[in-house]
Amino acid sequence: MAATPTSVDDYLAGLPEAERAVLQQIRETIHRVVPEAGEKISYAIPAATLGGRAFMSFAGWKVHVSVYPIPEGDEEFERAIEPYIAGRGTLKFPLGEPIPYDLIAQIAVRLAERERQR
Numbered sequence: 001m002a003a004t005p006t007s008v009d010d011y012l013a014g015l016p017e018a019e020r021a022v023l024q025q026i027r028e029t030i031h032r033v034v035p036e037a038g039e040k041i042s043y044a045i046p047a048a049t050l051g052g053r054a055f056m057s058f059a060g061w062k063v064h065v066s067v068y069p070i071p072e073g074d075e076e077f078e079r080a081i082e083p084y085i086a087g088r089g090t091l092k093f094p095l096g097e098p099i100p101y102d103l104i105a106q107i108a109v110r111l112a113e114r115e116r117q118r
Contacts, residue, residue, distance in 0.1 A: 008039045008046040019060035022099055026058050026065065033105045034112040048108065055115035056108055064092045065099070071110035081107075 005011035008027065012020050023046070030048045031037055038049040047054035057068045069089040070081065080103055086092035091107070093099050 004044050005041055007041065011041060011046050015060045018095055019065060022065050022093075022095065023058060023060050025099070025101060026067070026104055029101050029105050030056065030058075030108045033108050037108075037112065048112075050112060050115045053115060053118075056111045063096075064094045067091045067093070067104060067107060069111070071107055071114060073106075073110060077106065077110075 005014060012023055012027075015023065027039070027046065034048065034050070036050065037055075038052070040047055040049055040054065042054045042057060045057050045059040047057040049055065059066050059068075066086070068091070070085065070091055073081070080100075081091060084091040084093055084100075084103075093104075
């Protein structure tokens with residue numbers, strides 16, 4: 001991607017097919033579990049929004065996709081996300097391995113709930 005994308009569609013269009021397909025599925029997962037979510041580009045990557053405020057972002061990289069930030073959760077949730085933690089506030093999901101879309105759905109719900117409470 002050379003220029004900063006102006007929409008999520010533009011961002012996805014600039015990615016190789018493997019990344020684009022996974023990120024499109026993440027996008028659809030977020031909208032399925034948080035139907036009122038909007039979207040925008042924030043910090044040059046896609047973000048899901050509530051009331052115009054970004055509550056969750058996702059991005060494609062050469063060998064993985066990332067979801068930001070990491071929500072808090074109970075012990076079971078913490079164990080589920082532990083293999084994907086890649087630094088403060090970042091979850092990395094390797095391309096070429098099964099993507100845990102159900103876990104990403106849980107992340108979206110938790111982050112949306114946190115945003116609604118603000």
